[in-house]
Amino acid sequence: MTHAIVTCSEYFTELALNELHRHHKHLTCIRQISPQHLFIKHSASFGQFTKPSKNKLPIYLHHAFPVHKNMPLDGSLDDLTRLREQAHDLCQGDFDVQARIVGDYPHTMLSVAQSIRRDHVLVANDLPQGRVLSLLIDGQCAYMGISWATQNLSPYNGGKMPSDEPVPNRAGLKMIESLAAFGIRLRPGSHALDLGAAPGAWTEVLRRRGLRVTAVAPQEMYPWLQADPDVSSYYMLAEDYLGQCDTVYDLIVNDMRLDARDSARLMVAYAQHLRADGIAIMTLKLRMHHRLSLMDHALRILRKAYKIIRVRQLVSNRREVTLYLRRRDF
Ligand SMILES: C[S@@+](CC[C@H](N)C(=O)[O-])C[C@H]1O[C@@H](n2cnc3c(N)ncnc32)[C@H](O)[C@@H]1O
Structure with missing residues (x-):
């Protein structure tokens, strides 16, 4: 059984779900965390879950990472300590951190990520090489999983390709x-x-x-x-x-x-x-x-x-x- 966070555009959530169901008949959407983030459950392994998307890149799905733990949060400083403990419980060796926050949460993405690993926080332009601890916080709950960067649907945080090339408009x-x-x-x-x-x-x-x-x-x-x-x-x-x-x-x-x-x-x-x-x-x-x-x-x-x-x-x-x-x- 796999739990995962799937990311898509807020304008195409329904079509992203259709795309998921087309490849995975036994997939359940447990919760829509935000218009861009779906918490899903699937009967196969995470590798089997992402395999169709690796063979033929999907239209609407931007990113997917596995969830191995979810923990309630209350916004206190204690959250940061517990997140760190849970993360190190999940992964002992070397890993990078990709964190995202949706909704209201008093701590910043950087402070959350740094509380877990001060020296391995991936900023937008970094391409992770090895294991990635992916973390999504929706204000009340943290969804956390460890995987090889190559196993995730995209190696980048939220599927957003990095670019520091200046552009005159969006x-x-x-x-x-x-x-x-x-x-x-x-x-x-x-x-x-x-x-x-x-x-x-x-x-x-x-x-x-x-x-x-x-x-x-x-x-x-x-x-x-x-x-x-x-x-x-x-x-x-x-x-x-x-x-x-x-x-x-x-x-x-x-x-x-x-x-x-x-x-x-x-x-x-x-x-x-x-x-x-x-x-x-x-x-x-x-x-x-x-x-x-x-x-x-x-x-x-x-x-x-x-x-x-x-x-x-x-x-x-x-x-x-x-x-x-x-x-x-x-
Ligand atoms: C989203 S903007 C394009 C932005 C542009 N790609 C850029 O990088 O700045 C859409 C443009 O399509 C133009 N447009 C709309 N209908 C058009 C048509 N029939 N022929 C040519 N341009 C058209 C609009 O005037 C507008 O400049």
């Missing part, structure tokens, strides 16, 4: 995370088409990697991108740029705030401007009800021109998923 994090999550290496000198580019974080990330960018959006780009000779800006809708586009790009990226199906149709129309075997990264906005059927419909449209390599609800996505596509041969 959208930039999506591009950085998608390049890492999909294992995409961009070639300097390649030419990218950025649809819905404004204000310009994606263009900025691509420029930093040495790509030339054609940016299409009805709004203005950041001033420094307007002044960049390797950024060509077209202040118009993607629908309108299509009629005058006479370039074949190496990469198309699309973060347009548009109905998912309309965005997919535009991508199919733009496929003629993507080189054979060229790749595309796009977000599908899933704000409405019936998100599954909306996504299925958009994917069906996209398959006319693209192979869908990966669909992932990234940690930095909000009410959307990110797709990694490759152009089909016509």
